[in-house]
Each structure stands twice: as C-alpha cells, then as structure tokens.
Amino acid sequence: MSNKKELVIELIHPPHPQSIEDRLDAPLGLLYIASNLEKEGYLVRINDLSGVDEKDWKIGEADIYGTTIYAPTVNISEKIAKECKRINPYSVVVAGGAHPTAVPDKIGKSFDVVGIGEGEEIMLDIAREYPNNKRFYKKDLERNLDKYPHPAYHLVDPFSYKRKFEGEQAITLLTSRGCPYRCAFCGLAEQHKTMKYRSPENILEEIKFIQKKYGINKFNFQDDTFTVNKKRLYKMLDLFKPLNIGFRAHGRSGLDTLEDYILLKEAGCDVIAWGIESGSQKILDLMNKQTTVENNENVIKWAKEAGLTTHAFFVIGFPGEDKDTLEETKNFIERTNPDQYFVSNFVPYPGTDVWNNPKKYGVKKIHTNFEKYYQVDKEGFGSRNIEVENIDIEMFKELEKDFRGWINQRMQRGSVQEYEEKIMKKLKWKENLNLKEK
Ligand code: SF4
Known part of the structure; x- marks a missing residue:
C-alpha cells in the first residue's frame, strides 16, 4: 500500500507517427484520469508529446508512468516506456488505451502493467496498490459519469491545441x-x-x-x-x-x-x-x-x-x-x-x-x-x-x-468555387456601400 502524498504520477500521450493533425485536441482521456487521481490527493503531471520530435522529449521523474497506446503508436509508446525506466528504474510503467484494451496479451514487457478499459478507476487502483502491482487491471467506470470530476485542463495549456x-x-x-x-x-x-x-x-x-x-x-x-x-x-x-x-x-x-x-x-x-x-x-x-x-x-x-x-x-x-x-x-x-x-x-x-x-x-x-x-x-x-x-x-x-x-480535384473545384463566391459577396457588399454613399 502506497503513501499517496509521496507518489508522483506522469501521464504521457505519445506522438502519432502518421497523424496529419497531431496536437489537434488535448488528450481528454488522460485529463479525466488525472482529475480523478488528483481528487484522491495524488500529484499528477500530463506530458503531451503529440507533435514533439523524439529528440525533444522531456520526461520527468515519477513513481508511476501511464502511457497511452494506439495501434500505430505501439513502437513509439514502447520507446517512451523504456525512457521512463531509464529515468526511474524503480517506477511502474502502465500501458492504457484502445490498443491494450483490445489485445492486452500483445503488450511488450517494457510495460509493467496493462490497463484494460477506461483508465479512471484502473489508475486509481494501480496507485493505491503501488508498488505491489499485478500485470493486468480491469475495472469498469461507474454508470453515472457525473460522479467523475471534469478533466484536469489546468494540467495543459488549452490554447496550445490546434x-x-x-x-x-x-x-x-x-x-x-x-x-x-x-x-x-x-x-x-x-x-x-x-x-x-x-x-x-x-x-x-x-x-x-x-x-x-x-x-x-x-x-x-x-x-x-x-x-x-x-x-x-x-x-x-x-x-x-x-x-x-x-x-x-x-x-x-x-x-x-x-x-x-x-x-x-x-x-x-x-x-x-x-x-x-x-x-x-x-x-x-x-x-x-x-x-x-x-x-x-x-x-x-x-x-x-x-x-x-x-x-x-x-x-x-x-x-x-x-x-x-x-x-x-x-x-x-x-x-x-x-x-x-x-x-x-x-x-x-x-x-x-x-x-x-x-x-x-x-x-x-x-x-x-x-x-x-x-x-x-x-x-x-x-x-x-x-x-x-x-x-x-x-x-x-x-x-x-x-x-x-x-x-x-473535387475539393479544389470546391475551394475555387468558394473563393469566387467570397469575391462576389465582397463585390456586392462594396456595390451596396457605394450606392449608400451616393
Ligand atoms: S459503432 Fe458507434 S461509434 Fe463506432 S462507427 Fe458505429 S456508430 Fe460510430
């Protein structure tokens, strides 16, 4: 059983190798997990690496790391897990998200723990049981979602998203x-x-x-x-x-x-x-x-x-x-x-x-x-x-x-059409203005 006051938890969102719009939205799932942990008194950081080059990754020191895995980020998330272990070899590194939920047995050994399902309750259990954690955690959310606090927006800059x-x-x-x-x-x-x-x-x-x-x-x-x-x-x-x-x-x-x-x-x-x-x-x-x-x-x-x-x-x-x-x-x-x-x-x-x-x-x-x-x-x-x-x-x-x-081709046609429509609207507006001035 851990002393929650001393535990530091870092939740890491991986960059997407092919995403055309990396850093479009804040990592909402992690923000929900974070607020639920904070409610119980844990110290939590969000580290959103989306859109960040590997050479610029900055991962802090923590006791528990939680990393999201999507199918295409499997290798990148694995690299993140290894980096977490390099920073703190005694830490517990958790894999969560849609991919581990679908294929928990396929998650590599760089991760100590695999979360199956939504993370709010699971991360709480992992923190409570730290450092004596099991390999797999599975726990459903309460049916009434009002019981969970709003996402921890204060842990990111909402204006940094596209x-x-x-x-x-x-x-x-x-x-x-x-x-x-x-x-x-x-x-x-x-x-x-x-x-x-x-x-x-x-x-x-x-x-x-x-x-x-x-x-x-x-x-x-x-x-x-x-x-x-x-x-x-x-x-x-x-x-x-x-x-x-x-x-x-x-x-x-x-x-x-x-x-x-x-x-x-x-x-x-x-x-x-x-x-x-x-x-x-x-x-x-x-x-x-x-x-x-x-x-x-x-x-x-x-x-x-x-x-x-x-x-x-x-x-x-x-x-x-x-x-x-x-x-x-x-x-x-x-x-x-x-x-x-x-x-x-x-x-x-x-x-x-x-x-x-x-x-x-x-x-x-x-x-x-x-x-x-x-x-x-x-x-x-x-x-x-x-x-x-x-x-x-x-x-x-x-x-x-x-x-x-x-x-x-169709989209280009669309944008030319839109452009022409905008020009026409502007001309019409100017025309109306001239008429009024006269
Ligand atoms: S199962 Fe539901 S969420 Fe998924 S594609 Fe169909 S309608 Fe959309």
Missing part, C-alpha cells in the same frame, strides 16, 4: 461513453459494454467553467452518439441556448430529423458530422451500419436546410469494396455535396468484428504491422492491411489512387 472554429480556440468535450451500435470496423462499442452518460446539468457546469476560466466559447463534442438519446439532447440544447456558444457535434442518420437540426442550430451548433462511410448500400450492410443510403442523404439535406455546415466521414476499402461501390460513393458525394468531407482507409483494428471474425468478411489475411494502422498518412494516402478474395493489395491501391485523385 482545433479552432472560425479562427477562435475550441475545446473538445465528451458527454457520454460508448455507443449503442456495432459497426464492424469500430472497436468503440466493444470497449464500452454499456452506454454511460453525463447529465445535461453536469455538462452545462463544465461549459460555464471553461467560458469563465479560459474565455473559450467554441466546443467540439466528441461523442459519436451526441444526438442519439433525444430526451437528453433536447435538455442539453435548452441549457446551451443562453450561453452564446458555437459547437460541432455528431449526428445519427436514420434517427435525426429536420426539427432536431433546427434545434441544434438555435442552440449554437455550427457544424454537424456523420460517419456516412459509403454511398453503397451493400457496403453499409456489410459494415453493419444499421442505416441506409437514403437516410444518409436525408440527414445531409436536412442539416443544410437548417443552416448547419455538413461534414461527412467516409471509409474506403472495407472488405467487399470494389470499383462499383466506390463509384456509388462518388455519386453519393456528387448528389449530396457535403460542405466538408474526410476519407479514411479501412483499418482492421484489434477488437473490431473484422479483426475477431475475418472469415465472415471474406478476409484471407490481416497484416499486423501496427505502425501501418493509420487511416490516412501525411501524403494523403491510407494503408492496406488486409487481403481479400476479390481485390489484391496492388489493385486496391490503384482504386484508392483514382478515388483520392477524384476527391482532391
């Missing part, structure tokens, strides 16, 4: 954990067996705190399920209205209505995003998206009608994808014309249904060089980590090149 809305600093919030859906390419639902929520009042309290302490009025709600629980959504939107905030949230096709989007807009929502994934019903069904192409078209149309900026996420290369299904996605994009879109390559992350049951999806082989488990790299291309019946890796790369070439 996420901005209309040039203003934004901050990312999480109002729930888990997801009621079971998409075959996503491990989120597996990580959180049941949905857990914060109350609207608890979220309001956090927003007001951030407004008062940092003067930040732009918020990015990270929940994939922000609009799923309608009763909670309407209550949140009612509470947000007087705050004069701007925010971005994720919607759900097949559930959301035009009225929902009007209410979101009235409460300050500027951008709504969806995991649209594909314009092919065949691919949506294979992915177990539990929605239709028609539903996807409707949400984009309604959001535009409500005056929201629309952001669609697509995934290409899911097993079963071919030239025809990619063509359907191109047609979908042409028809619906989302304001913003992002295209990821399918990655068979550990813990997903494709990873667990590859045969069900016609996957002959999954490559497990986790460093290549990124959705898109700095050059704008994704990786291919599966071998399937109908398309070999080289053929897929050709299809990807064609698809991304088409998307890039």
Whole structure:
C-alpha cells in the first residue's frame, strides 16, 4: 500500500507517427484520469508529446508512468516506456488505451502493467496498490459519469491545441461513453459494454467553467452518439441556448430529423458530422451500419436546410469494396455535396468484428504491422492491411489512387468555387456601400 502524498504520477500521450493533425485536441482521456487521481490527493503531471520530435522529449521523474497506446503508436509508446525506466528504474510503467484494451496479451514487457478499459478507476487502483502491482487491471467506470470530476485542463495549456472554429480556440468535450451500435470496423462499442452518460446539468457546469476560466466559447463534442438519446439532447440544447456558444457535434442518420437540426442550430451548433462511410448500400450492410443510403442523404439535406455546415466521414476499402461501390460513393458525394468531407482507409483494428471474425468478411489475411494502422498518412494516402478474395493489395491501391485523385480535384473545384463566391459577396457588399454613399 502506497503513501499517496509521496507518489508522483506522469501521464504521457505519445506522438502519432502518421497523424496529419497531431496536437489537434488535448488528450481528454488522460485529463479525466488525472482529475480523478488528483481528487484522491495524488500529484499528477500530463506530458503531451503529440507533435514533439523524439529528440525533444522531456520526461520527468515519477513513481508511476501511464502511457497511452494506439495501434500505430505501439513502437513509439514502447520507446517512451523504456525512457521512463531509464529515468526511474524503480517506477511502474502502465500501458492504457484502445490498443491494450483490445489485445492486452500483445503488450511488450517494457510495460509493467496493462490497463484494460477506461483508465479512471484502473489508475486509481494501480496507485493505491503501488508498488505491489499485478500485470493486468480491469475495472469498469461507474454508470453515472457525473460522479467523475471534469478533466484536469489546468494540467495543459488549452490554447496550445490546434482545433479552432472560425479562427477562435475550441475545446473538445465528451458527454457520454460508448455507443449503442456495432459497426464492424469500430472497436468503440466493444470497449464500452454499456452506454454511460453525463447529465445535461453536469455538462452545462463544465461549459460555464471553461467560458469563465479560459474565455473559450467554441466546443467540439466528441461523442459519436451526441444526438442519439433525444430526451437528453433536447435538455442539453435548452441549457446551451443562453450561453452564446458555437459547437460541432455528431449526428445519427436514420434517427435525426429536420426539427432536431433546427434545434441544434438555435442552440449554437455550427457544424454537424456523420460517419456516412459509403454511398453503397451493400457496403453499409456489410459494415453493419444499421442505416441506409437514403437516410444518409436525408440527414445531409436536412442539416443544410437548417443552416448547419455538413461534414461527412467516409471509409474506403472495407472488405467487399470494389470499383462499383466506390463509384456509388462518388455519386453519393456528387448528389449530396457535403460542405466538408474526410476519407479514411479501412483499418482492421484489434477488437473490431473484422479483426475477431475475418472469415465472415471474406478476409484471407490481416497484416499486423501496427505502425501501418493509420487511416490516412501525411501524403494523403491510407494503408492496406488486409487481403481479400476479390481485390489484391496492388489493385486496391490503384482504386484508392483514382478515388483520392477524384476527391482532391473535387475539393479544389470546391475551394475555387468558394473563393469566387467570397469575391462576389465582397463585390456586392462594396456595390451596396457605394450606392449608400451616393
Ligand atoms: S462507427 Fe460510430 S456508430 Fe458505429 S459503432 Fe463506432 S461509434 Fe458507434
């Protein structure tokens, strides 16, 4: 049993080797773990190495180190663990995050302890039992998330992160954990067996705190399920209205209505995003998206009608994808014309249904060089980590090149169009001004 007053805990967020937007958001998961430890009297530091070159890493002396591992950071996180041990050979080094949760047995011996699941309760147990720790820790969060303190923003500089809305600093919030859906390419639902929520009042309290302490009025709600629980959504939107905030949230096709989007807009929502994934019903069904192409078209149309900026996420290369299904996605994009879109390559992350049951999806082989488990790299291309019946890796790369070439051209067309529209607006404004002056 440890004396908590003497323990120093450093929580380290690794740099992402391929991320195109490293240091976009503060490491929210670590900030939650930190505040929960601080509540119990532990001394905690956050060391966010995202965007930091290895030669510039500065790791402090601590008794317990906690390091996040994502699939593509496996090697980098391992290096961090070794560095922690070099600094304090008697320390306990903990691995946590989505990757150790999915494949705890594959975590290297540079880590003394592996956390399975969300870290708040686990890190508390590890600190309490230090230095007599076990190899594996697993403990679920309380169902009522209001029991946990707000993230420890005071341990980072919120203004050092890149996420901005209309040039203003934004901050990312999480109002729930888990997801009621079971998409075959996503491990989120597996990580959180049941949905857990914060109350609207608890979220309001956090927003007001951030407004008062940092003067930040732009918020990015990270929940994939922000609009799923309608009763909670309407209550949140009612509470947000007087705050004069701007925010971005994720919607759900097949559930959301035009009225929902009007209410979101009235409460300050500027951008709504969806995991649209594909314009092919065949691919949506294979992915177990539990929605239709028609539903996807409707949400984009309604959001535009409500005056929201629309952001669609697509995934290409899911097993079963071919030239025809990619063509359907191109047609979908042409028809619906989302304001913003992002295209990821399918990655068979550990813990997903494709990873667990590859045969069900016609996957002959999954490559497990986790460093290549990124959705898109700095050059704008994704990786291919599966071998399937109908398309070999080289053929897929050709299809990807064609698809991304088409998307890039379209985006350039979009930006030229936007630029021209802006110029026209300016000219019109000047014209009006001249008329008034005359
Ligand atoms: S992709 Fe989104 S909707 Fe599907 S399981 Fe994951 S979080 Fe839920």
